[in-house]
Amino acid sequence: MAATIEIAALPQRVGRVIRANPVIPLILLLFALVALLEGLQPGIFNERWVGNTIRFAIPLAMLAACQTLTMLTGGIDLSAGVVATISAFVVATLTPLVGGPSAIVLALVPAILMGLVNGFGVGICRVHPLIMTLGTGLIGTGCLQVYQRYVINTGSEIPGMFEWLGTGRTLGMPNALFLFVPFAILILWGLRRTGFGRLLYAMGANEKATRLSGVRSWQVLLALYTMSGLIAGLTGLLYVGIIRAPSLSLANSLMLPSVAAAVIGGTSIFGGRGSYSGTIVGALILTVLGTLLTLLQIPEGARRILFGAIILVVTALYVRITDQS
Amino acid sequence: MTGVLNRYGWSLGLLAILAGLLIATRIIQPNFGVSGLDSLARAALPFAFCTAGMAIVVIAGGIDLSIASVMAVAGVIAALLMQQMGDASAGLVVLVVLAAGIGMGVINGALIVLTRGPDIVVTLAMLFVWEGVALLILNAPGGAATPWMRELVVGGLTLPGVPAAMTMWVPRAFVVLVALVVIIWLPLRRSKLGLSIYAIGSDQHAAFRSGVAVGRTRIAAYGFAGLFAALGGLSITLSTGIGEPIPGPYLLASVAAVVLGGVALTGGKGGLLGPIIAVFILRTLRLDLTLLSVDPNVTTIIEGTIMVAVVMAGGLLAMRGRH
Numbered sequence: 001m002a003a004t005i006e007i008a009a010l011p012q013r014v015g016r017v018i019r020a021n022p023v024i025p026l027i028l029l030l031f032a033l034v035a036l037l038e039g040l041q042p043g044i045f046n047e048r049w050v051g052n053t054i055r056f057a058i059p060l061a062m063l064a065a066c067q068t069l070t071m072l073t074g075g076i077d078l079s080a081g082v083v084a085t086i087s088a089f090v091v092a093t094l095t096p097l098v099g100g101p102s103a104i105v106l107a108l109v110p111a112i113l114m115g116l117v118n119g120f121g122v123g124i125c126r127v128h129p130l131i132m133t134l135g136t137g138l139i140g141t142g143c144l145q146v147y148q149r150y151v152i153n154t155g156s157e158i159p160g161m162f163e164w165l166g167t168g169r170t171l172g173m174p175n176a177l178f179l180f181v182p183f184a185i186l187i188l189w190g191l192r193r194t195g196f197g198r199l200l201y202a203m204g205a206n207e208k209a210t211r212l213s214g215v216r217s218w219q220v221l222l223a224l225y226t227m228s229g230l231i232a233g234l235t236g237l238l239y240v241g242i243i244r245a246p247s248l249s250l251a252n253s254l255m256l257p258s259v260a261a262a263v264i265g266g267t268s269i270f271g272g273r274g275s276y277s278g279t280i281v282g283a284l285i286l287t288v289l290g291t292l293l294t295l296l297q298i299p300e301g302a303r304r305i306l307f308g309a310i311i312l313v314v315t316a317l318y319v320r321i322t323d324q325s
Numbered sequence: 326m327t328g329v330l331n332r333y334g335w336s337l338g339l340l341a342i343l344a345g346l347l348i349a350t351r352i353i354q355p356n357f358g359v360s361g362l363d364s365l366a367r368a369a370l371p372f373a374f375c376t377a378g379m380a381i382v383v384i385a386g387g388i389d390l391s392i393a394s395v396m397a398v399a400g401v402i403a404a405l406l407m408q409q410m411g412d413a414s415a416g417l418v419v420l421v422v423l424a425a426g427i428g429m430g431v432i433n434g435a436l437i438v439l440t441r442g443p444d445i446v447v448t449l450a451m452l453f454v455w456e457g458v459a460l461l462i463l464n465a466p467g468g469a470a471t472p473w474m475r476e477l478v479v480g481g482l483t484l485p486g487v488p489a490a491m492t493m494w495v496p497r498a499f500v501v502l503v504a505l506v507v508i509i510w511l512p513l514r515r516s517k518l519g520l521s522i523y524a525i526g527s528d529q530h531a532a533f534r535s536g537v538a539v540g541r542t543r544i545a546a547y548g549f550a551g552l553f554a555a556l557g558g559l560s561i562t563l564s565t566g567i568g569e570p571i572p573g574p575y576l577l578a579s580v581a582a583v584v585l586g587g588v589a590l591t592g593g594k595g596g597l598l599g600p601i602i603a604v605f606i607l608r609t610l611r612l613d614l615t616l617l618s619v620d621p622n623v624t625t626i627i628e629g630t631i632m633v634a635v636v637m638a639g640g641l642l643a644m645r646g647r648h
Binding site: 121126129136141142144254301315 | 623
């Protein structure tokens with residue numbers, strides 16, 4: 001009798017622990033994956049590998065910030081990958097023409113514009129964010145292809161600052177951390193300590209109640225999606241510094257993992273629950289998992305299936321956990 | 326009564342727009358005729374099928390984001406099997422592909438019912454899964470389509486006993502579309518299952534309390550969406566001659582056509598006629614832009630903008646309806 005009660009109580013207790021400190025099991029999972037990798041290929045775990053893993057996890061974690069912030073309100077930003085690609089491509093093609101600093105500013109303009117359009121559609125027209133951002137992503141890809149024809153002869157150059165951020169190392173750690181650490185602190189602080197951050201949680205938890213208590217939800221959504229566009233643009237600038245070869249589909253491959261990173265990190269896709277710290281660990285887990293899949297020579301198709309399955313399983317688990325509470 | 330008037334009024338309005346667009350096409354390109362109509366119908370075929378599938382799911386109160394990936398899976402299965410099994414068994418291949426489509430749809434529906442997650446999240450995850458499956462089946466565009474099956478959707482209609490000149494202007498692809506939609510949709514709509522689909526779409530709790538098996542009905546709706554998606558994938562393979570594992574822009578196009586066709590995204594309202602006319606409107610518009618020698622990439626931008634605008638207007642209308 002006592003045993004059955006204990007079994008019945010176990011998922012509840014696990015659920016409570018996960019809800020209180022979602023980062024702890026994630027960090028354990030990360031260490032387990034690293035241990036598995038070390039077991040499969042002894043000697044892989046060294047300072048160089050750690051630096052590289054962090055370097056590639058950073059753009060993913062930044063793009064996943066777009067997903068985390070929008071998911072907190074129950075939305076999603078599927079145009080983030082395209083926005084990052086556009087910014088990266090624009091900065092690389094404009095630098096030879098107008099110089100680094102103005103190219104960076106010009107590259108962030110389309111990112112903010114797309115964010116504004118998303119915010120307009122989601123906040124004012126009440127289109128579902130998934131459909132809205134998918135649509136703007138499609139339009140953005142078309143615009144990029146038209147733009148590409150005008151700059152086909154200019155060649156490409158990456159601003160020195162982002163090349164330094166993307167490829168340099170300080171004390172064995174990637175320079176990208178100089179951008180990422182302040183960024184992460186800003187997001188973590190913004191979500192926990194500012195009114196805007198609280199509003200995002202409130203809107204995700206119960207939008208009607210938030211609206212009835214006097215919040216103009218369309219303003220919050222407009223600001224949120226614009227911010228998400230800006231973050232995606234910034235990610236693109238950093239990512240082109242890491243890859244050093246602009247293309248028309250540069251950051252699109254980060255799109256799916258960025259959703260998965262936020263979901264793994266404990267951000268509920270239904271809104272109202274989640275944290276950016278979880279997302280960062282989620283991005284690290286996915287990067288290590290990517291190395292593992294490459295090592296095991298898993299084809300691209302199976303990778304996508306795995307990412308889809310992760311999103312599905314984690315979502316189903318969250319539904320169960322929230323049902324029990 | 327006004328509801329019925331409203332419904333057909335919407336479709337009639339769409340038909341008028343379509344007629345206007347076709348006349349515009351004729352003005353832009355004076356020799357637009359039988360072959361132009363044929364290629365228009367053939368290009369619209371996959372869009373029309375996936376829109377029909379999407380419409381059924383939306384009527385049932387859901388949305389299937391994985392529909393384009395399901396089409397890709399069906400397309401590559403068809404291309405691969407037709408290449409390997411030869412001409413004689415092409416009919417069998419079609420049955421296998423349709424069964425696979427229904428299977429994928431049922432899996433989508435069952436996962437939604439089992440996980441109790443929202444449709445939009447579960448089908449987003451399944452979008453990635455089916456995309457991966459398509460890539461595993463065929464890593465790069467390849468395979469082949471059986472020639473006599475291709476004949477089914479290419480060219481004009483010929484009926485025995487009727488002079489060819491009278492029927493030649495009707496594209497075969499259009500006949501195939503109408504026939505299949507009528508065969509599948511009309512009996513479904515009149516059946517108990519069809520009524521249940523409308524019921525769970527308009528109010529799930531009310532439907533549950535009046536004895537509708539909500540879970541089973543939802544799975545069936547996704548199954549029908551899978552069937553139409555398989556037809557769509559099959560028609561892509563038949564009209565291009567190869568299987569393409571990367572899904573085309575069918576998801577957004579189908580959502581836009583469904584909204585434009587008068588099916589509310591909140592569910593429970595509308596039919597298949599409006600959305601299918603909407604597909605032809607969107608395709609004719611693209612054709613006109615191409616005939617005006619607008620750059621194809623610009624055409625994509627215009628098309629995307631129209632779709633987003635349609636969905637936005639639909640959202641505004643739905644909001645006004647709710648208040």
